[in-house]
């Protein structure tokens with residue numbers, strides 16, 4: 272279909288202000304939170320209802336036009352990266368909380384609803400929504416579902432998949448299906464919801480999502496413990512879990528991360544090689560006794576300082592420091608690349624040592640801030656894009672970190688997804704038979720592969736195309752041309 276006719280047809284579905292087609296405005300959507308990859312979409316549409324999503328998708332299907340869903344665009348693996356000559360369907364106008372059902376502990380939302388709004392909506396009833404990615408003040412429930420997002424409290428409460436009970440989905444041909452059990456505890460038949468959650472927008476577009484909410488715990492206690500290095504802190508993590516305690520969260524930050532956070536939000540963290548934030552929640556008596564055990568374990572692993580949050584304000588300050596960590600990197604480095612791998616908890620110490628050796632070998636600093644209790648690592652590779660070759664070195668170092676995770680029984684991603692970024696690594700983890708099975712599932716949902724194509728699975732590259740981070744063309748660098 273000719274572009275002008277497509278614009279007209281989309282405007283008929285969405286109204287004139289629901290379609291963005293001017294090149295300068297389209298550039299707003301050229302990347303997600305991973306800025307290394309950029310593609311300007313042909314068209315951006317902003318549906319306000321499931322029916323509009325359905326009509327947009329049906330039109331794309333009839334015309335063979337690929338499309339990509341986008342929530343808030345905070346993804347860190349290029350999952351919402353537009354496809355060339357494709358339509359980007361931005362869900363940000365579908366932001367209604369449709370139903371709150373406290374007796375059934377369910378909330379039904381549109382996909383553009385921001386994560387934290389769910390907890391705010393049910394706070395007065397004594398409930399909250401447990402998955403809490405550090406991006407929770409901006410990332411959408413639709414994006415969380417597609418990435419199976421985690422967060423600091425997922426150690427005890429589980430990832431998004433454990434808190435989504437049903438979804439209404441527009442499939443690639445424009446048909447609408449309901450998967451999962453909704454308000455009922457379970458649904459008969461294949462566990463399609465499990466396949467859909469974490470499918471990174473490749474199996475369809477969620478237009479309505481039912482979430483489980485959980486009761487706020489009777490008691491919450493949080494401490495911050497400082498250690499000489501990540502190894503000692505890792506020893507404390509193993510000790511706590513080994514004692515049979517399942518904290519609500521155990522987060523680790525290394526010296527470089529502490530420096531960055533202190534330069535920006537200044538939570539007053541102690542100077543240390545590593546700090547742990549440990550949070551326990553549950554019945555008062557249980558929390559009190561386990562908290563003493565956590566303190567003992569930190570002391571036994573040579574903690575140089577232990578601070579117990581005296582009130583909600585101090586607790587919030589600990590978390591503010593942790594949740595600001597990614598953004599704070601800008602204060603100590605021009606650019607950074609967030610890696611996301613996961614290893615068995617028992618391998619944390621060894622893998623961290625190897626990351627430190629890789630950092631020396633490549634001559635690039637690596638800051639570590641991660642969900643230690645889950646073994647979910649987030650090494651931040653610091654580099655300067657203005658220095659010739661540093662972006663490539665950073666990407667190569669980040670790749671070696673992933674391989675190290677695999678060598679130690681881990682996985683390519685802990686919670687940020689594969690997207691565009693890590694598809695090249697998929698054959699390192701999966702056999703071609705494994706990937707064929709995944710492709711069969713994908714084809715059952717989307718036989719023509721028009722729904723977020725080119726993500727997750729490695730594709731042959733074009734002749735002469737340089738893989739890896741965004742490279743500015745020399746003519747563009749010289750200010751003589753715009754992005755090619």
Ligand SMILES: Cc1cc2nc3c(=O)[nH]c(=O)nc-3n(C[C@H](O)[C@H](O)[C@H](O)COP(=O)(O)OP(=O)(O)OC[C@H]3O[C@@H](n4cnc5c(N)ncnc54)[C@H](O)[C@@H]3O)c2cc1C
Pocket residue numbers: 303304339340341342343344345346347349350351362382403404405406409410411412413414415416417418419420421422423471472473475476477478597598686687723
């Ligand atoms: C500072 C920062 C901190 C972060 N911390 C965490 C963290 O602690 N834990 C964590 O897991 N992630 C974290 N992330 C990553 C990111 O926030 C999550 O992946 C989040 O779930 C993405 O949501 P989004 O709305 O921004 O989705 P987008 O980035 O817009 O999209 C992500 C994927 O979801 C798909 N998608 C979006 N909406 C739909 C829909 N309605 N139906 C089907 N597919 C859809 C897209 O196609 C894409 O593949 C962080 C990111 C940043 C920038």
